[in-house]
Amino acid sequence: MTAGNNGASTPEDDDPFGYLYADGQANGAQPPSGGYGYPNSVNRVRPVGTRQYGQPGPAAQAPPQQGVYGQPSAHYAAPETLPGGATTAQSQQPAYGGGRGGGRGRGPNTKGLLIGAIAVVAAVVIGIGVAMIGGDDEDNGGNQADSTPTQAQDNTEPSPSASGGEAEEEAELPTIDAKALRLDGGAAAASDFKGAKADGGVYVTGFNQVGAKVTWTVNGIKEGAYRLYVGYGTPGEDANATLVVNGKAENRPLNMKNFGGTPKGDWEKGWKTTWANVNLTDGTNTIELACNEGNQCNAVLDQFWLEAEPGA
Structure with a gap:
């Protein structure tokens, strides 16, 4: 037209x-x-499509059908194709993948959208977890700060009652050899046969008579219960003696049996060890071993030493 x-x-x-x-x-x-x-307008009723306008001629033709989607229209020309039209880059519309056998195109890729949604949710969950872990670290840090010792505590020296002091105290418990004991009542030092642990193999002999005794004066002891160990030797027979601590005789004699059944008369193989519980006071203590009436004193004496009573 x-x-x-x-x-x-x-x-x-x-x-x-x-x-x-x-x-x-x-x-x-x-x-x-x-x-x-x-x-010149008239009010006439005409059947639809019978009225003609303008010059006589054939009836107006119906407009051409729109072209197939994606195909260029024959009645359309892009502005850039006209003379003087601006040249623009024609954007290519992405085509959805066709159906099986070239059928109708599918919709958006829902699988990709689902994967994207899952990734977003995972990122949110990870972020929450990191935040929670960070909060826990802060809490733990606070607790650690509370438990950090102060400067005064860091500079505090161990008290004498610490385990190290106790170990030193145990190491300082005294030991005495036979020749360092005070000998009375016919007791004397000798080294005629071997086996004594005292310095030089010296032991106390002459103890097998009533009135014989040895005395050990112990200094620097703390009050408490101890074990008194005595090294002795017998000629294959049992013996005993009276134990006196700070002037008080114990009710039970110190047992010096022939443990192990050493053959009678064999002094060198008859060395044994025995012990008794004693209660000592702070400072200086006197420990005596005496041969009194009723004792069997046919024995020789080697070393004396103290150990702490277990559990004391």
Whole structure:
């Protein structure tokens, strides 16, 4: 269709409200009185499609059908193809993958969207976990700060009652050899046969008579229960003696049995060890071993030493 006047009574001239406009009034439009308000307009009823406008001729053709989606229209030209039109980059629309056998295209990739959603959720969960771990670290840090010793505690020296002091105290418990004991009542030092552990193999002999005794004066002892160990030797027979601590005789004699059954008369193989519980006081203590009436004193004496009573 070309621009121009196609004659009177064109569709736009049939505007029933043309009399309301200035151009309609200029063309002589009048309020409707049976017609459309324009000159030469008539109120006729015609079948649809029978009225012809302009010059006689064939009926107007229906507009061409729109082309297939994605195909360029024959009646459309892009602006950049016209003379003087701006050259623009034509964006290519992504085509969805066709169905099986070239059928209708599918919709958006829901699998990709699902994977993306899962990734977002995982990121959120990881972020929450990291935040929680960070909070726990801060809490733990606070507790550690509370438990950190103060400067005064760091500089505090171990007290004498610590385990190290106790170990030193145990190491300082005294031991005495036979020749360092005070000998009375016929007791004397000798080294006629071997086996004594005292310095030089010296032991106390002459103890096998009533009134014989040895005395050990112990200094620097703390009050408590101890074990008194005595090294002795017998000629294959049992012996015993009276134990006196700080002037008080113990109720039970010190047992010096022939443990192990050494053959009678064999002094060198008859060395044994025995012990008794003693209660000592702070400071200086006197320990005596005496041969009194009723004792069996046929024995020789080697070393004396103290050990702490277990559990004391």
